[in-house]
Amino acid sequence: MKKEVPLAITFISGLLLVLALFIPHKPFGNLEEIFNDWFIIVSGFTLLLGIDSLLGYNFHKIKRKDKDAPFALILILSFFITLAWGIIEILRTPEHNPFSPSSTFSLYFYNYIFIPLQSTMFAILSFFIASAAYRAFRAKEINSALLLVSAVLVMLGRVPLGQDAAPYVISVIFLIFAVYFYAESTGITETRTKLIYILVALIFVALIYPLGWVYFKKHIPEFADWLMNIPQMAGKRGIMIGIALGGIAMSIRIILGIERTYMK
Amino acid sequence: MVNFLKKLAGIDRRIIYLAVFLATAVPILTKAILKIEPLPEVRKAYEYIESLPEGSIVMVSIDYDAASMPELQPMLETFLHHSFRKNLKVIMLGHWALGLPLGQQALEEIAKKYNKKYGEDYVFLGYRPGVAAVIINLGKEFRNVFSGDYAYTPLDSLPLMRKVRNYKEIKLLYGLEAGAVGDSWIQYGYARYNLPIILGTTAVMTPDYYPYMQANQVISVIGGLRGAADYETLVGISGQASIGMLPQSVIHLVIIAFIIIGNVGFLVLRRAKK
Numbered sequence: 144m145k146k147e148v149p150l151a152i153t154f155i156s157g158l159l160l161v162l163a164l165f166i167p168h169k170p171f172g173n174l175e176e177i178f179n180d181w182f183i184i185v186s187g188f189t190l191l192l193g194i195d196s197l198l199g200y201n202f203h204k205i206k207r208k209d210k211d212a213p214f215a216l217i218l219i220l221s222f223f224i225t226l227a228w229g230i231i232e233i234l235r236t237p238e239h240n241p242f243s244p245s246s247t248f249s250l251y252f253y254n255y256i257f258i259p260l261q262s263t264m265f266a267i268l269s270f271f272i273a274s275a276a277y278r279a280f281r282a283k284e285i286n287s288a289l290l291l292v293s294a295v296l297v298m299l300g301r302v303p304l305g306q307d308a309a310p311y312v313i314s315v316i317f318l319i320f321a322v323y324f325y326a327e328s329t330g331i332t333e334t335r336t337k338l339i340y341i342l343v344a345l346i347f348v349a350l351i352y353p354l355g356w357v358y359f360k361k362h363i364p365e366f367a368d369w370l371m372n373i374p375q376m377a378g379k380r381g382i383m384i385g386i387a388l389g390g391i392a393m394s395i396r397i398i399l400g401i402e403r404t405y406m407k
Numbered sequence: 408m409v410n411f412l413k414k415l416a417g418i419d420r421r422i423i424y425l426a427v428f429l430a431t432a433v434p435i436l437t438k439a440i441l442k443i444e445p446l447p448e449v450r451k452a453y454e455y456i457e458s459l460p461e462g463s464i465v466m467v468s469i470d471y472d473a474a475s476m477p478e479l480q481p482m483l484e485t486f487l488h489h490s491f492r493k494n495l496k497v498i499m500l501g502h503w504a505l506g507l508p509l510g511q512q513a514l515e516e517i518a519k520k521y522n523k524k525y526g527e528d529y530v531f532l533g534y535r536p537g538v539a540a541v542i543i544n545l546g547k548e549f550r551n552v553f554s555g556d557y558a559y560t561p562l563d564s565l566p567l568m569r570k571v572r573n574y575k576e577i578k579l580l581y582g583l584e585a586g587a588v589g590d591s592w593i594q595y596g597y598a599r600y601n602l603p604i605i606l607g608t609t610a611v612m613t614p615d616y617y618p619y620m621q622a623n624q625v626i627s628v629i630g631g632l633r634g635a636a637d638y639e640t641l642v643g644i645s646g647q648a649s650i651g652m653l654p655q656s657v658i659h660l661v662i663i664a665f666i667i668i669g670n671v672g673f674l675v676l677r678r679a680k681k
Contacts, residue, residue, distance in 0.1 A: 176547065179540035183552075186536035238558035242508045244515055253508055258473040261505075265474035269658070273427045274420045277665040281673045291670070295663050301633055303441040304656035312663055319667065323674050330681070364444075376617050383618060 150400045157398035198222065228252060292316070293370055296359075300367020309363045313355030321347035409675060416672025423665060430661040434654040440645055441652045445637035448620065452605045452627035453641040456486075456579065461494045463578040464571060468592065469501030469510035471585035475609050476509060479583045481635040481648035482607035484513050486581055489642045491521035491528070496567050498577075500532040500553075502541070502588045507534050510583075511557070526565040533557035539591050546574045546600040574600040579626075583607045584616075593619050607634065 156178070163174040201215035209215070232241040232248040241248040282288035299305035299312060321344040328340035359366065396402035445453075459465070467486065471479045490497050499514050501507040511531050518529050525531075532553045535541050544551045549571055555561050562568040570576055580602050582592050589606050596602035603626055606616055610631025619625045629638055632655055635648030 176544065176551075179537070179544055180551075182540045183535060183537040183544075186540075190536070240557055242511065243558065244512075249508055257505070258476070258509075261473035262476060269431070270424045270427050273658075273662050273665065274423045276662050277418065277423055277669045280666045280669070282670050283673075291666065295666065298659045298663055301631075302656040302659045303443045303652050304660065308660055308663075312660075312667075315667055319671060319674070323678075326678060364446075368446075371614065371617060372621065375614055376621060379614060380618050 146403075146406065149406055150403070154398055154400060157394070161398075194222075225252065293374075296363065297367045297370055299359075300363045300365075300370075305367075306360065306363050309359040310355040313359050314351050317347045317351045317355065321345070409679065412672060412675040413679065414672065415668045416676050418665070418668070418672075426661055426665070427658065430657045431654045434657045435650070437653065438650055439653050440649045441656065443633075443636055443640055443649075443652060445641055446630075446634065448627045449629050449634050449637035450641065452629050453489075453638060455603075455605065455626050456489055456493070456495075459493065459495060459578050462496065464496045464498060464567070464576055465490055465579040465581060466498045466500070466577050467510065467514075468580060468582040468588070469499065469506050470503050470588035471509075471583050471609070472503050472506035473509065475506075475585035477647070477651065478609050478632050478635060479585060479607055480509060480513065481632075481646045481651075482629055482638060483510060483583055484517060484646060485635065485638045485642050485644055485648075486607070487513060487517040488644060491517060491523055492642075494528075496527075497529040498532060498567070498571070499530070501534055502538045503585070504534045506585075526560075527567055530565055530567050531557050538588055539595055542591050542595040543599065546596065546602070548573055574602045577602060580604045581607065584612055585609050586612070589616055593624050597624050605629070607638075 159171070159174055160178060163171045163178075166172070198219065201218050204215040205212045205219075228248050229241040232243075232246045233239050236243045236246050238245075240246070242253065243249065276294075280287075280291045280294060282291055295312065295316065299309050324340050324344035324347065328337050328344065331337040331340060393402060397405065456465075467483065469483070487497065497514065497518075499510050501510055514529060514531060518525070523529055533556065535552050541552050549568070550562055553562060556565065556568075562571075574580075574596065580592060580596060582589050582604060584606055585608075589608065589612070592602070592604055592606075597604055604624075605626050605628075607629040608616055608631070610633070613628060613630030613634070616625065616628045616630075620628050629635065632648050632651045635646075636652050639646045639649050
């Protein structure tokens with residue numbers, strides 16, 4: 144029965160909601176509304192589950208004298224201080240809301256502790272992103288070179304100084320590629336391949352002025368827009384359609400009881 | 408020389424961190440404002456809001472928190488200035504409970520500047536759990552979800568809310584998105600109820616919403632700090648986003664410089680290995 148009851152509830156609920164979409168008349172018509180009300184209530188209770196899980200996990204860490212125990216203790220203390228402070232403000236403020244403008248919770252805790260902490264956490268990302276971009280954007284093969292060049296062009300096209308900097312950046316990138324291909328050609332003995340490498344190097348040099356100093360100097364924002372609107376969007380659409388199809392397949396599997404991992 | 412070039416492939420991350428710090432901090436301190444040409448999508452959003460008749464009711468959804476504040480708070484503040492200048496009525500709610508006070512503080516502060524009255528010109532509803540369910544039920548009847556505002560004042564005792572039953576009365580949903588709530592607004596708010604939507608998104612989320620914009624399922628998307636600066640320029644405000652354009656430009660150039668340096672080192676190293 145431990146398995147059959149949840150499976151039956153899932154099957155009946157799923158089926159009823161599908162029927163409700165196709166039969167907009169009573170008794171199916173208002174089913175979605177009822178389910179939504181239940182969902183809002185159940186969502187509220189999931190907060191309690193979350194609190195239970197968070198506190199249980201951290202109490203356990205302290206009990207085990209884990210090396211992270213001091214942090215767990217800080218978390219638990221912060222949780223109860225926040226909770227107590229919030230409740231006091233609910234009782235004290237005229238709006239009975241800890242976030243009301245007259246609340247000390249909102250003024251001191253939220254504005255002077257919570258916002259700076261959360262902003263700092265996110266701001267640290269900029270350092271990691273810069274470091275990761277430096278390490279990850281390497282022209283290892285043609286695909287990664289294309290990704291690298293696209294990323295650079297979008298970065299340039301989306302900022303005000305990008306248009307002025309574009310000719311210099313394009314010149315440097317193309318010169319590096321030209322030097323690389325020329326250097327590679329010196330180690331090649333077969334004449335045809337050697338000539339192709341030299342030709343590619345010359346093409347890069349020849350493109351510096353028309354692309355960098357004429358086209359991108361004027362049109363880099365439009366080019367960045369084109370990259371975002373056409374190739375980026377095509378890829379994004381493919382991913383979105385894939386996710387939607389995957390979602391439908393997974394829903395059918397759950398309704399039919401084939402996928403049961405949610406019961407574990 | 409070759410050894411030096413090889414070293415470029417493995418620069419110590421602390422040097423990168425220092426460069427990022429300086430490239431951000433120094434331009435911020437100068438507070439210089441760069442001249443920018445607003446992006447077409449931001450202009451479209453601005454023009455739509457401009458076209459709304461006086462007294463139209465607009466709704467703002469706060470779906471972000473302090474982590475995304477640098478990008479989205481200027482978008483909110485500019486929108487509130489824009490709306491109150493045009494005498495639009497503003498209803499605010501949100502799906503990120505911890506971000507809602509940011510919205511409320513901005514709403515109270517900017518409404519005060521324009522002498523707007525709570526309950527008549529603007530209302531703060533607050534938070535209810537269950538994103539999709541909340542959006543669907545609001546489309547049927549606001550009172551199904553919010554029996555009162557954030558201070559438990561019954562909706563029918565607020566003059567502005569007496570006019571509102573569902574999305575039919577809402578001329579625009581302005582969603583500020585740091586996550587996937589924007590998808591729910593489009594999938595339920597627009598697809599079911601034809602709710603007109605403009606989204607303000609963090610730069611990292613912006614590409615996710617481009618397909619909806621191209622399919623005309625949202626009026627427009629204001630993306631990232633650049634979008635916020637564009638919107639400030641159009642509304643005529645020199646806010647935090649406009650100040651942020653110089654540091655953002657410089658940091659982009661610094662990152663590009665590091666990418667180029669890294670690739671020089673990488674190519675020299677690869678050739679040496681051969």
